[in-house]
Amino acid sequence: MxxxxxxxxxxxxxxxxxxxxxxxxxxxxxxxxxxxxxxxxxxxxxxxxxxxxxxxxxxxxxxxxxxxxxxxxxxxxxxxxxxxxxxxxxxxxxxxxxxxxxxxxxxxxxxxxxxxxxxxxxxxxxxxxxxxxxxxxxxxxxxxxxxxxxxxxxxxxxxxxxKAAPQDAAPKAASARNVECSPMVRVSAGEAVLGMKREDGRFGWDNEFGEQRVQVEAFEIDRYMVTNAQFRAFIDAGGYGNRAYWNDKDWAWKEAEGVAHPVSWSQDADGKWMLRTMFNDIPLPPDWPVYVSHAEASAYAHWAGKTLPTEAQWQRAAHGVPHAPSGNYDFRSWDPQAVDATPDNVSTFGVEGQYGNGWEWTSSLFEALPGFVAFPFYPGYSANFFDGQHYVLKGGSARTAQCMLRPTFRNWFQPRYQHVYAGFRCMRAL
The missing domain is CATH 1.20.120.450 (dinb family like domain)
Known part of the structure; x- marks a missing residue:
């Protein structure tokens, strides 16, 4: 072929x-x-x-x-x-x-x-x-x-x-660094632009069209994505066992499926946390972004006294990111990297690494932008998922093509699906 x-x-x-x-x-x-x-x-x-x-x-x-x-x-x-x-x-x-x-x-x-x-x-x-x-x-x-x-x-x-690992899949070693605390940065009030105009003449999927300008109040957001080390603190604090952090549907799912940690985590015979990468099991790298479902991300945010950002807040926070930022995307790696590894992939407000290294969950349901029109040759691409059961993700992962790192691109998944290369960062209203 x-x-x-x-x-x-x-x-x-x-x-x-x-x-x-x-x-x-x-x-x-x-x-x-x-x-x-x-x-x-x-x-x-x-x-x-x-x-x-x-x-x-x-x-x-x-x-x-x-x-x-x-x-x-x-x-x-x-x-x-x-x-x-x-x-x-x-x-x-x-x-x-x-x-x-x-x-x-x-x-x-x-x-x-x-x-x-x-x-x-x-x-x-x-x-x-x-x-x-x-x-x-x-x-x-x-x-x-x-x-x-x-x-x-x-x-x-x-x-x-x-699996047979290709030559470019060298084993990863766990980082010795530990990003224990992600500082929060202030995002000033202003406009967030979702989607684009059809007359712009650019390619986009049907859900990207219908430019919507949203006024966003000032807020704080994590400078970096939440790391494995930070999420481990949630686990160690009993986060998966505390009903108060989970909504009804997420708790019922967690209990029914026996979910007690991210899907790619495990513990060895000595109780040491391990991470399943594509081709190896390695000691859990503390400074890599944690990959979890929307349900797990939401529970962590509740535990931390914060929330997930809306799609508009995430987009506002990404204002000023270079058109072609450095980062971990476009099939450059099989694995994540440290959340603070790309200091030039930073927004006007100092938010780092929003494009690449892991999709980011938002609190926004996947819905049509104003004037939505389905592609006649692919009518179900977006419209089938405007069902109140899918949440918007933004950004991109190490395995996301560069062309889809455009600011208008919208990804979406069900909230209790653990397998996507998706993490999150938290926000707090001012």
Whole structure:
């Protein structure tokens, strides 16, 4: 699956580069384990091998160029999304899926078919208008890059012996530093801008359009993301056992699932905390950001006498961050780094590291911006999740593509989903 299309228009080259990222991720899994399901809410790994190519084929067909069906049953099989149906868990068995040879054959043929047409296509007409060739290419590119991050955190949960570490995955050693206390910085009252105008002519997903200007009162916010050391203090203080810190739904989930610590934490025989990275178990690095669910982040914030910021507050706090900040993103690393490792990735107010190193939970439900219009070629991308059950995340992680670090980008997940590379910082009203 490494045949490059030609000629290499910049958009085509970006698709090629995105394919290389996803192909490299699948190669991390030893072939005999590609039918595993590392996270019960998600499909088996083999699904995504077919899905990425099926998505492109289904998106481009008759919109960008005609792509006659050669395996319509597989187009349909690999077309459906990643969320469970009606809140349940998938019940399929490995035997329900085509053989690995059949899946690879489908993916190769789909990619070859697309490449042959892209080699003949001229881009540039229609700009970023709805359904234009350039817009469709951006959708295909970013969809694949989103899945590259989804696959990374899925594979993170796969047992270590099922993976083959690439050469760039050198083992990480725990840092000796300990960021025990995150100073809070003052963010002055002012305007936060969410989303963008359609007439700006930039690419964005449907939920990014509908510029909204929000007046935000002054507040304080953590300079850094909450660290493993800080979250350990919450655990040591009995935070997971104190009902007062949790809302009703989060407490019921925690009790039912037996959640007592972040999903990638464990304790060795001596009671020492360990962290599961992608390819190793290492002593818990105290100055890395903690990755937790919205439920756990909210409980910590309550314990600390603070709250999570709203989407508008987070955006206000990020005012003045350089357009291309330094940071841990764009697949540069498999792991986080210290929360204070990028002193030039800082906002006007002194808030550090908001882009990269971990998505950040907000207290805002994922909702439409004013004048929302769903993409007609992908109507369920956002609209299916305006359900009061998903919260906005901002920023990005080490496995987030650089193109999605734009200030308007909005991520979202359910509050009790632990697997995302997501942490948080707290705020306090003045």
């Amino acid at each position: 490494n045949r490059d299309p030609a000629p290499h228009h910049p958009l085509v080259q970006r698709l090629i580069d995105a394919r290389r990222v996803s192909d490299a991720l699948f190669s991390v899994v030893k072939p005999e384990y590609l039918y595993e399901r590392p996270i019960r809410e998600r499909h088996r790994i083999v699904f995504y091998i077919g899905h990425l190519e099926a998505f492109d084929r289904n998106l481009f067909d008759e919109r960008l160029c005609p792509l006659p069906a050669f395996a319509p049953e597989l187009d349909q099989l690999f077309a459906f999304g990643i969320d469970p149906v009606d809140g349940g868990f998938p019940t399929d068995q490995p035997s329900d899926w085509p053989s690995l040879d059949a899946v690879h054959d489908y993916a190769n043929k789909a990619r070859k078919q697309i490449d042959e047409r892209l080699a003949e296509f001229e881009f540039g007409s229609g700009g970023m208008s709805t359904g234009s060739p350039d817009q469709l290419m951006h959708v295909a590119i970013e969809h694949r890059l989103m899945h590259a991050e989804t696959l990374a955190y899925m594979l993170h949960q796969l047992p270590l012996e099922m």
